[in-house]
Amino acid sequence: DIQMTQSPSAMSASVGDRVTITCRASQDINNHLAWFQQRPGKVPKRLIYASSTLQSGVPSRFSGSGSGTEFTLTIAGLQPEDSATYYCLQHSGSPFTFGQGTKLAIK
């Protein structure tokens, strides 16, 4: 199975900051990676798919990049509503696998 290592596991930042979350795959997954946001008590929401394609309706301050084994989610200009847990998902090979999650708090 493909393992996804996500870092950091938790972080805090201030409104307006630029934040980067990383996911590393245990083998080459091309660009078969998606990012999800889960606010407390809410259902996960897809932010990005195919590594860098922004889901319709998602603010442009979110961006994704990477290919192969290393991927990043960047939030440029952090907003209070971005307080959430973020997960990556590889969908290159079954079983698909999530990263462990990054809990982002706003200072």
Next chain:
Amino acid sequence: EMQLVESGGGLVQPGGSLRLSCVGSGFTFRSYWMTWVRQAPGKGLEWVANIKEDGSEEHYVDSVKGRFTISRDNAKNSLYLQMNSLRDEDTAVYYCVRDLWLYFWGQGTLVTVSS
């Protein structure tokens, strides 16, 4: 408006069985892969299983292989998860999710395995 509504969760004893259902509306159900994802209390997301549009292909995470079966009935716009030999560690909210890349999620149904 697109909707996925799960049902069938509840309290079950270890070793017991439960069948989850999910009804989709607002989209052409038969045109999409469907997926089950679960989340144990206070934990991260775990991909569980998915099934191809016509039901001809299924995939499972190792921890549920041989115990869980995913199926679908496109005439009823419905997805199912038959869960047998349930264990404490299967306790989680189970989400029904549209397509291979998990575009749209239901609200989830809670399964509690406990004696």
